Amino acid sequence: xxTKLRRLIYLTVLLLYSIPVQFFISAPLSAQSDRxxxxxxxxxxxxxxxxxxxxxxxxxxxxxxxxxxxxxxxEDVLKIAYGKRTIKGKSVEIKQIVTTEQIESxxxxxxxxxxxxxxxxxxxxxxNYGVLLMSEAKDFGINGVHFNFYIENDKLRFEINKxxxxxxxxxxxxxxxMNVKIIQ
Amino acid sequence: xxYYFKITIxxxxxxxxxxxxxxxxxxxxxxxxxxxxxxxxxxxxxxTSARFVQRSAETASSVSVITSDDIRNFHYATLGxxxxxxxxxxxxxxxxxxxxxxxxxxxxxxxNNRIIIMLDGHIMNEVVYGSAxxxxxxxxxxxxxxxxxxxxxPGASLYGSGAxxxxxxxIMKKGARTDGLQVSAGTGSxxxxxxxxxxxxxxxxxDISVSGTGGVYKGENYYFQELDKPETNNGxxxxxxxxxxxxxxxxxxxxxxxxxxxxxxxxxxxPTGAFNTDITGDVSTTDNRFFLEAGYRxxxxxxxxxxxxxxxxxxxxxxxxxxxxxECFEASYGHWAGSxxxxxxxxxxxxxxxxxxxYRKIFRSxxxxxxxxxxxxxxxxxxSFFSLYLHDQFTIVKKLNLTAGLRYDHYSIFGxxxxxxxxxxxxxxxxxxxxxxxxEAFRIPNMYESFYQSENVHVSNPGIKPEKIRSFEIxxxxxxxxxIYGSISAYYFRIHNLIDLxxxxxxxxxxxINLGKAHASGIETELRYxxxxxxxxxxxxxxxxxLDAESHHxxxxxxxxxxxxxxxYPVAGKVFISPEFFYESGRKTLAGNKTDEVFLFNLTLxxxxxxxxxxxxxxxxxxxxxxxxxxxxxxxxxxxxxxxxRNFLIxxxxxx
Numbered sequence: 001x002x003t004k005l006r007r008l009i010y011l012t013v014l015l016l017y018s019i020p021v022q023f024f025i026s027a028p029l030s031a032q033s034d035r036x037x038x039x040x041x042x043x044x045x046x047x048x049x050x051x052x053x054x055x056x057x058x059x060x061x062x063x064x065x066x067x068x069x070x071x072x073x074x075e076d077v078l079k080i081a082y083g084k085r086t087i088k089g090k091s092v093e094i095k096q097i098v099t100t101e102q103i104e105s106x107x108x109x110x111x112x113x114x115x116x117x118x119x120x121x122x123x124x125x126x127x128n129y130g131v132l133l134m135s136e137a138k139d140f141g142i143n144g145v146h147f148n149f150y151i152e153n154d155k156l157r158f159e160i161n162k163x164x165x166x167x168x169x170x171x172x173x174x175x176x177x178m179n180v181k182i183i184q
Numbered sequence: 185x186x187y188y189f190k191i192t193i194x195x196x197x198x199x200x201x202x203x204x205x206x207x208x209x210x211x212x213x214x215x216x217x218x219x220x221x222x223x224x225x226x227x228x229x230x231x232t233s234a235r236f237v238q239r240s241a242e243t244a245s246s247v248s249v250i251t252s253d254d255i256r257n258f259h260y261a262t263l264g265x266x267x268x269x270x271x272x273x274x275x276x277x278x279x280x281x282x283x284x285x286x287x288x289x290x291x292x293x294x295x296n297n298r299i300i301i302m303l304d305g306h307i308m309n310e311v312v313y314g315s316a317x318x319x320x321x322x323x324x325x326x327x328x329x330x331x332x333x334x335x336x337x338p339g340a341s342l343y344g345s346g347a348x349x350x351x352x353x354x355i356m357k358k359g360a361r362t363d364g365l366q367v368s369a370g371t372g373s374x375x376x377x378x379x380x381x382x383x384x385x386x387x388x389x390x391d392i393s394v395s396g397t398g399g400v401y402k403g404e405n406y407y408f409q410e411l412d413k414p415e416t417n418n419g420x421x422x423x424x425x426x427x428x429x430x431x432x433x434x435x436x437x438x439x440x441x442x443x444x445x446x447x448x449x450x451x452x453x454x455p456t457g458a459f460n461t462d463i464t465g466d467v468s469t470t471d472n473r474f475f476l477e478a479g480y481r482x483x484x485x486x487x488x489x490x491x492x493x494x495x496x497x498x499x500x501x502x503x504x505x506x507x508x509x510x511e512c513f514e515a516s517y518g519h520w521a522g523s524x525x526x527x528x529x530x531x532x533x534x535x536x537x538x539x540x541x542x543y544r545k546i547f548r549s550x551x552x553x554x555x556x557x558x559x560x561x562x563x564x565x566x567x568s569f570f571s572l573y574l575h576d577q578f579t580i581v582k583k584l585n586l587t588a589g590l591r592y593d594h595y596s597i598f599g600x601x602x603x604x605x606x607x608x609x610x611x612x613x614x615x616x617x618x619x620x621x622x623x624e625a626f627r628i629p630n631m632y633e634s635f636y637q638s639e640n641v642h643v644s645n646p647g648i649k650p651e652k653i654r655s656f657e658i659x660x661x662x663x664x665x666x667x668i669y670g671s672i673s674a675y676y677f678r679i680h681n682l683i684d685l686x687x688x689x690x691x692x693x694x695x696x697i698n699l700g701k702a703h704a705s706g707i708e709t710e711l712r713y714x715x716x717x718x719x720x721x722x723x724x725x726x727x728x729x730x731l732d733a734e735s736h737h738x739x740x741x742x743x744x745x746x747x748x749x750x751x752x753y754p755v756a757g758k759v760f761i762s763p764e765f766f767y768e769s770g771r772k773t774l775a776g777n778k779t780d781e782v783f784l785f786n787l788t789l790x791x792x793x794x795x796x797x798x799x800x801x802x803x804x805x806x807x808x809x810x811x812x813x814x815x816x817x818x819x820x821x822x823x824x825x826x827x828x829x830r831n832f833l834i835x836x837x838x839x840x
Contacts, residue, residue, distance in 0.1 A: 041217035042225055049222075073715070081214050155226065176222075 040081035049176035053169035055130035064090040067097040070112035104129040113137030127168035244587035244607030246659045250332040257752035257762045259788045259803040264318030271708040271724040276814040282319035286349040288704045288730030288742045293817035298348035310499035312516040314630045323431020323448025328382040328395035330357045338625030340603035341589040359384030359393040370835030375402025390438045398430035410821045421463040424455035442479040458819045461505045474498040487530040496521045514553045520546040536577040565631040567597045583611045598628045615663040626652045633696040643695045651681045667715045678703040701733035719752030741815045745769040762788040773815040775823040782812045801835045
């Protein structure tokens, strides 16, 4: 009895130990995240219906840069999903963004919901530098993010902030506007 | 063994951890998604259960979910095995049927008739015994399951009789989700061979999903000391634990219309000498199940919808119980049909109302016992019932909801019953909610419990009453971050007029009677880690006490402590290692003894897709080959029945 009880305690401690250890391992991806992979595919499709404004940037124009602000896991998904893929004929670079200033170097910036306190600044910077913003966060669409994903009836949908797209001088195909929620 | 255990587990755990950083993603699915048009992408379903469904925080019940990833990572082969990983659930296997206990309550040989099992909302419990299938007799290919939703506590206010302890809804994948053909074949210990297939496709508004499973199993050989007599083959049960089964399931939908159906059959040998049968020859049971359902859902406007369904169900059971070389057979037929109309309405910002009407006619619910020269017993007990239910989720203030529900059932032969439910749910933050839950449920005695009699063996009890349960629960759930969810709940329930098999020692007869009262209380806690893109894991503890309310003695087949833990590690880019651990304290047997505590270790290895189409899964159950026992029922000479020893299964899957 005592031996078995010791086994139980021993095992429980081991498991409880292993859970936080796993959390701290910043591992690349292994299994498929339906939602994140779907979002990655959406991004590529959406770019086919968007025309970027002419903005003078210091970045290499032969590379299409997708920045990810505050979501390491999605950044990892994108790195794997876009390994050898191209967008608009350009090779794709996935870049971690840690300051609002770095947004300038992106063509697209995906913003995590952790950035809600500075979303206004991010939108302003993005519209100044011709950076298309995407997110999946409550109220981010209404706060100016151009494409905001959400779940409806177990399906991934997105809403478009037309006013913010106009402010950033993006042009979008009417095909994109069909069957999506348009706010503002 | 002690040192083996001490060394292997940590070594395995520590070897696994560093490798997890090397893992990669299977790119086949990504390629497929990137080839889709925007409109096709918009039709892709997101497995909301891969993360935590946000709305579960405000449901008026304590809910948990087993996802398709859980099923795949831990290679759950049966519904019972999947449920065994959940807080408060535990299994028993009498070598004929698999039984699931919940919150300390599992009466031996109750055929799971206090749990409702649904397949996409269609109740699978048959009407003769009320049994819910947990093993291969369910006949569902779990690879085609999107998720399994488990509502803990009574659910009769929506589902009527039998929803005493849990309501389990198996949600199948839609064709669009499968999008192709998947075929599996496996082989394993004790002559186990199985095949399964699923096909799914969507074309415009039309979606079809078809799946099947089948297998054969030679089974283990046993020696039962209690049967060690010349007339019972000196206790040697060899080649008697066999099983053959198949199941087909199909679902097609077009716009608002859905058709679904299931056809299953399972033949099982009985190796234990149950009901004084021989342990040689043809001692077996057969369970066949069939249903067809048509459903129509119409959105009337933005705030209301109506759902109508019509169904026909069929159940057929036979048993061969030779004793002392004399043949004896039994059989049951159940045929029933019904329809339901449900109306959902959202009024303003405060009320979400669900109301419905259901009528079911049981044309046939019979039991026959005979041998080659005479019929010992036959009775058919057809009946019908009519139900009305109304639920309202009322928002008192922002984030504070009160749900009140009531279902009224009128049975043609058992009278009437009202099942109320009240729930107060407070979502005090985006990540946390507290629920106060109260519910009542009932179960009508089935035809077998009321009318079956057998000379010198069992006496009937036509006056037996429905049993009732009242349950109180407080549940707290907290989403620690996007991937980690923790929950704690404390509950108390009381069962009145408990229907149980009782042995009258003086007359040497058994009888189903309203035993009196039983009550149970407990605390459950769970931490579950479901990352969006990695394996994941869980650990849960259940402390529970189920007592006879009069004697205050612990109920039989009721462990007081359960610990379950599992973890799925991605290793070296292409393999998932998924160990699972189970601990249970001992269970009281019918003879008043107590079984030993149980410690089990399962291990699953699964590869990612290779050669474009294939993956391999390997599962070892009871890897440390622990010899363990669970209580038997009155029909067993054995006070406790030995459970499965170490066994393996390897399966190859091809997806096109």
